[in-house]
Amino acid sequence: AQSVSQHNHHVILSEAASLELGCNYSYGGTVNLFWYVQYPGQHLQLLLKYFSGDPLVKGIKGFEAEFIKSKFSFNLRKPSVQWSDTAEYFCAVNAMNRDDKIIFGKGTRLHILP
């Protein structure tokens, strides 16, 4: 069965610091990959997604992620974080041609210090 691992459970950064959140998945076939964000008190919303093509994908609010197939990784990055980026971030994977289940990682809680 497919699974998703997020390496960091809680990250604390100062404003303007660079961010990288790790995500690895465990399915050997073709996948769709996602990062979702949940701001305090809100529901999840899509940050960015990878289906095919350029492995470097750009999302909203200056976030980007790089798909490295050989490493089964899809790490999220942002060069300079802001206080408003404080949220919980979830990596998710959909194993294509298998079923339509989308499996989430356990999440990384990001806290930005002003």
Next chain:
Amino acid sequence: DAGITQSPRHKVTETGTPVTLRCHQTENHRYMYWYRQDPGHGLRLIHYSYGVKDTDKGEVSDGYSVSRSKTEDFLLTLESATSSQTSVYFCAISEATSYTGELFFGEGSRLTVL
């Protein structure tokens, strides 16, 4: 925002009582999902539906049942609620055409089982 309504938004109940959560969508999307969100566990898939009367189990389906008699409604039932089912429940929908897989989430239903 996608037209997804969850009800009730908050519920407190006692162990052993039945509980039904409702998810209603106005997007005519084929796929509907129920997730639960717990600290340290992220989002875990309970059940999902890929059409009217077509449902399947997710990662944590024990103790839950679902029904989908109309495209727009997906019901999650706890036949006999237990304290371990205290959680925030999110409904999500997806077109899932060409395995796009992007999920749109409802606002969540917070369930407390005493």
